[in-house]
Amino acid sequence: MAAYSALRPDLQAVADLVPAGAKVLDLGCGDGALLDYLVRHKQARGRGIELSEAGVMACVRRGLSVRQGPLEEGLADYPAASFDVVILSQTLPFLDDPAMILREMLRVGKSALVSFPNWGYWRCRLDLLLTGRVPLAPDLPQPWSDAPRWQAVSITDFAQFCGRVDIAITAEIYLNRGRRVRIIKVKNLLAMTAVFRLEPQRQPNPM
Amino acid sequence: MFPPNSIGLVKTQTLTFAEDEPLRLESGAALRPVTLAYEVYGRLNADRSNAILICHALSGGAHAAGYLSPGDAQPGWWDDCIGPGKAFDTDRFCVICSNVLGSCYGSSGPSSVDPATGEPYGLRFPVVTIGDMVRAQARLLDHLGIERLLAVAGGSMGGMQVLEWAAHYPQRVRAAIPIATTARHSPMLIALSEVGRQAVYADPAWNNGDYYLNGRKPDAGLSVARMVGHITYLSEQSMHEKFGRRLQGRERYGYEFQTEFEVESYLKHNGDKFTRRFDANSYLYVTKALDYFDLADQHGGSLAAAFDHSTDTAFLVISFTSDWLYPSYHSKELVKALTAAGCDVTYLDIESSWGHDAFLVEVATMTRLLGSFLDRLAGEALNSER
Numbered sequence: 001m002a003a004y005s006a007l008r009p010d011l012q013a014v015a016d017l018v019p020a021g022a023k024v025l026d027l028g029c030g031d032g033a034l035l036d037y038l039v040r041h042k043q044a045r046g047r048g049i050e051l052s053e054a055g056v057m058a059c060v061r062r063g064l065s066v067r068q069g070p071l072e073e074g075l076a077d078y079p080a081a082s083f084d085v086v087i088l089s090q091t092l093p094f095l096d097d098p099a100m101i102l103r104e105m106l107r108v109g110k111s112a113l114v115s116f117p118n119w120g121y122w123r124c125r126l127d128l129l130l131t132g133r134v135p136l137a138p139d140l141p142q143p144w145s146d147a148p149r150w151q152a153v154s155i156t157d158f159a160q161f162c163g164r165v166d167i168a169i170t171a172e173i174y175l176n177r178g179r180r181v182r183i184i185k186v187k188n189l190l191a192m193t194a195v196f197r198l199e200p201q202r203q204p205n206p207m
Numbered sequence: 208m209f210p211p212n213s214i215g216l217v218k219t220q221t222l223t224f225a226e227d228e229p230l231r232l233e234s235g236a237a238l239r240p241v242t243l244a245y246e247v248y249g250r251l252n253a254d255r256s257n258a259i260l261i262c263h264a265l266s267g268g269a270h271a272a273g274y275l276s277p278g279d280a281q282p283g284w285w286d287d288c289i290g291p292g293k294a295f296d297t298d299r300f301c302v303i304c305s306n307v308l309g310s311c312y313g314s315s316g317p318s319s320v321d322p323a324t325g326e327p328y329g330l331r332f333p334v335v336t337i338g339d340m341v342r343a344q345a346r347l348l349d350h351l352g353i354e355r356l357l358a359v360a361g362g363s364m365g366g367m368q369v370l371e372w373a374a375h376y377p378q379r380v381r382a383a384i385p386i387a388t389t390a391r392h393s394p395m396l397i398a399l400s401e402v403g404r405q406a407v408y409a410d411p412a413w414n415n416g417d418y419y420l421n422g423r424k425p426d427a428g429l430s431v432a433r434m435v436g437h438i439t440y441l442s443e444q445s446m447h448e449k450f451g452r453r454l455q456g457r458e459r460y461g462y463e464f465q466t467e468f469e470v471e472s473y474l475k476h477n478g479d480k481f482t483r484r485f486d487a488n489s490y491l492y493v494t495k496a497l498d499y500f501d502l503a504d505q506h507g508g509s510l511a512a513a514f515d516h517s518t519d520t521a522f523l524v525i526s527f528t529s530d531w532l533y534p535s536y537h538s539k540e541l542v543k544a545l546t547a548a549g550c551d552v553t554y555l556d557i558e559s560s561w562g563h564d565a566f567l568v569e570v571a572t573m574t575r576l577l578g579s580f581l582d583r584l585a586g587e588a589l590n591s592e593r
Contacts, residue, residue, distance in 0.1 A: 047551075056555045060576060063583035065521065067542055067554040077546040 007037050009178035010139065013195045014089055014113050017171055018042055022084040025049070025109060027071050027101070028091035032059035039064070047083075049074035072097070075104040083109040090140060092116040092158075094149045099165065102198070106167065112198040118174075120154030120188035138192035155188040162198065171197035209274055213282060214248045214290045214297050217273035221245070221313055224346050233499075236333035240322070243347050244269045244313025245305035248289060249297035251353070256588050258353045259295055259581075260344065261285065261304040262361030262368035265436070265493055266485055268312030271304035272297075287570045294577035299585060300357065305347055307340040307368070309492035314343075317488035318419060329488060330416035337364070337500045341371040345379070357584055360384035360577070362566035363533065364493070367500050370513075370541070374502055377517040382584050384577070386525045387566040389537035390510050390544070391501045396532070399439055400494040403432030407487050416488050429487040430478030437477050442529040442562030446470060503544075510544035517545075522552040523580045525573075527565035553580065 007015060011034045018024060021043045026035045029048030032055075038044035048066035050056050059066040067074055071091075086109030088101065093116060095101050105112040117137035118124075127135035134152065136143060144150040155174075162169055174181040174191035181191050209215050221244050224230075229239035246269045251258060261271050263284065272289035274282055283304075288294040295302050306314040309332070317332040324331075348356070359372045359380055366388025373383040389396070407413055410428030418424050441449070450470040454460070457467065466472050506512040522545055526538035535556045545552040557572055559565040566573070 053555065053558055056553070057572075057576060057579070060523075060553060060555075060583075061579040063579075063586065065551050065553045067546070067552060068556055069539070069542075069554070073539075074546075077543045079547060079549075082549075 007033065010115050010175055010193045010195065011037070011089060013173040013175060013180070013193075014087060014115055015042065017113055017173070017195065017197050018044060018085055018087075020044075023082070024085045024087060025078070025083045026087045026089065027075070027105070028088065028094075029059060029064075029066060030055050032062045032064045032066065034087070034089060035059070035064050035066075036062045071095070071101055072104065075101070075108055078108040080107050081110055085109055085111055085113055087113045089113075089115050090117065093137065093140065093151050093153060094147055095151075096149060098151070099161075102167065103165070106198065106200050110199070111170070113195065114158075114198060115193060115195040116153060116158065118155050118188065118191050118194050119152040120156055121192050122189050124152075125189075155191060155194045158194070158196070162196075166201035167198050168201045169196050170199050208277060209282075212290050212292055213286065214273040216277065217246055217248065217270070217275065217283070219244050219246050219269055219275070219313060222347055222350050224350070230339075230343065230346075232333055232339045233336045234334050238308075238315065238333055240315075241308070241343055241346075242313070242315045242319070243305050243308070243343055245303060245347055246270060246272075246283075247351075248272055248302040249300050251301040251351075255353055256355070256357060257299065257585070258301045258303060258348075258351075258356050260348070260356050260359040260372070261289065261295065261302060262344075262359065262365035262372075263304060263307065264361070264363035264365050265497070266481070266490075267306075267365070268310065269304050269306040269314075270312070272302070285567070287567070288573060288577065294574040294581070295360070296578070296581070300581070303348075303351070303353075305344055307364075307493065307496075308343045309335040309340070309489060309496060311486035311489040316486070317416065317492055318486045327419040329419065332488070332492065334495055335492060336496050337367045337371050338375070338505075340496065341368050341375065344368070344372075345376060348379075355379050355381060357588065358382040358384055358581065360386070361388075362386035363388055363563065364497055366533075367497070370502055371500075373517050373520050373522070374506075374513040377514075377520055380517075380520050382521040382523065382580070383517075384523045384525070384580070385538075385541070387527055387530050387533050387538075387563055389500075389533045390513070390541050391503055391537075392498050393537075397498045399435065399532075400498050402435050403494060404491050406431035406435070407491060410487075413487060416491075418487075424482070425487045426479075426482040429482050429485065429490060430475075432487075432490055433481035433485075434474040434478040437474055439532040440563045442531065442560060444529060444560040445562050445564070448560070449473075510540065511547040514545055514548040514550055518549050518551070520550065521584070522550055523576075524552060524554045525566070525576065526554075526556045527559045527561065527563070527569070528556055529560050530563045530565060532563040 035046040086105040124135035173195040175193040226240040229237035272283040366385035407428040410425035413425035455472040503510040526535040
């Protein structure tokens with residue numbers, strides 16, 4: 001059991017926001033580490049969508065139900081409100097159409113959990129200023145040339161985007177080197193990773 | 208005598224049923240009696256919860272693994288995946304394979320003797336469907352005392368039987384593994400079947416299906432049918448790799464109508480070989496069953512509706528990137544429908560250049576994938592026992 005407790009801190013932050021017994025869909029679930037944890041420790045009923053053959057094979061080895069394919073195709077197959085929680089863990093910078101995926105996540109799920117590396121982190125800002133090079137993401141050390149898509153986004157960018165498209169941020173966790181950052185005011189400067197719970201903004205009652 | 212991981216010597220058994228009350232077929236016709244040939248590998252456990260049914264493809268039979276005699280050169284058709292320690296591990300599971308209705312490997316088909324006339328049925332044998340094949344298999348499982356299968360698995364036409372099982376007997380199927388298959392035979396597939404059938408019809412020796420007592424079989428027609436089939440099991444890339452444009456036993460073109468290219472020689476060899484092991488009428492019946500297969504049509508046009516009651520069944524859907532006979536998008540349609548129906552589905556499109564044949568060839572990947580999936584099922588069964 002000990003092996004499963006040692007979840008990566010950002011995955012642990014996501015897992016902490018999943019209610020026990022929830023129906024969960026993990027987008028880009030990779031080798032299934034998070035889903036496996038949720039099934040074992042949170043009695044979640046988990047499903048995953050993963051692009052790579054190696055990822056799906058690893059998930060099946062863990063006893064998980066995962067389908068191979070692009071996220072947009074997989075999401076489209078699910079009826080509305082099929083899940084309590086839809087997770088997008090560290091995949092946001094690699095999406096072709098992030099707005100569409102987020103919309104789909106909140107159609108298929110009652111809530112969404114999104115974690116992403118924060119390019120607003122002070123080291124990133126300093127890197128760009130001092131070296132003139134676009135900084136690597138704090139927790140994802142892939143250079144732009146190694147990924148099919150690579151879009152730098154900061155906490156402020158993301159929060160403003162959610163406001164524009166009527167998505168409510170109902171929980172937030174910020175991490176710096178695996179530790180939770182409590183100073184919310186300067187989070188965009190101090191956090192390397194952000195984890196948000198998203199829900200559709202309730203429209204004001206017309207009455 | 209046999210390789211150490213072989214199940215070893217096996218025996219084909221038969222079950223005859225419907226001797227009094229005939230088996231009603233989808234066409235409305237009735238068949239009496241019905242014989243099924245089958246083989247069993249491994250042991251059924253005390254609570255009969257470890258049975259796996261293997262469904263064979265177009266030209267397969269009940270002999271899926273092991274050897275029929277000590278001197279037997281060839282093991283069963285899926286010996287790579289069935290045996291001790293293999294994907295379908297006979298140390299843990301009781302694996303059953305039966306020859307489909309309409310075939311010619313011991314089950315009732317057009318070459319069987321019609322009890323009404325004492326002569327082979329020929330075309331008087333009723334046309335059967337994938338649904339009929341599966342209903343007959345269900346009778347076999349009743350006979351073996353197996354109420355619920357841990358898994359039903361098969362590729363190609365075997366995959367169609369798997370889907371039919373999951374749709375029609377959801378309470379009898381814990382897990383379904385349809386491989387390189389489709390839920391609906393497309394017009395292109397029907398067209399390819401028809402070319403094969405026309406080749407048989409065009410052979411004068413076919414004689415409207417009455418050739419069993421003539422001493423001459425429609426080998427030429429059946430051979431051409433098999434050649435067409437064989438092309439569809441390969442991919443352009445695998446043909447490039449296997450044959451290229453190489454010539455067979457010569458240096459340069461002869462500018463004549465002889466077998467010159469390796470690929471021609473390969474097809475001819477396989478066509479000829481097929482006529483020695485398969486019955487032409489069975490080829491007609493079994494391809495016809497493929498063509499009628501359309502699970503959506505049986506459920507008001509909705510494939511998802513076919514699986515409305517299959518939400519307790521775990522599906523493992525497998526396709527291969529270079530399969531153009533049952534291309535990946537057929538499997539994706541299936542996965543889409545299963546997802547919409549709320550089923551538990553795992554899907555993998557395995558990277559392979561082997562075309563449709565990949566399901567028999569990509570042994571290492573299949574072993575890992577099937578092994579992991581079956582481990583989970585076996586684990587569940589163990590937990591529920593406790």
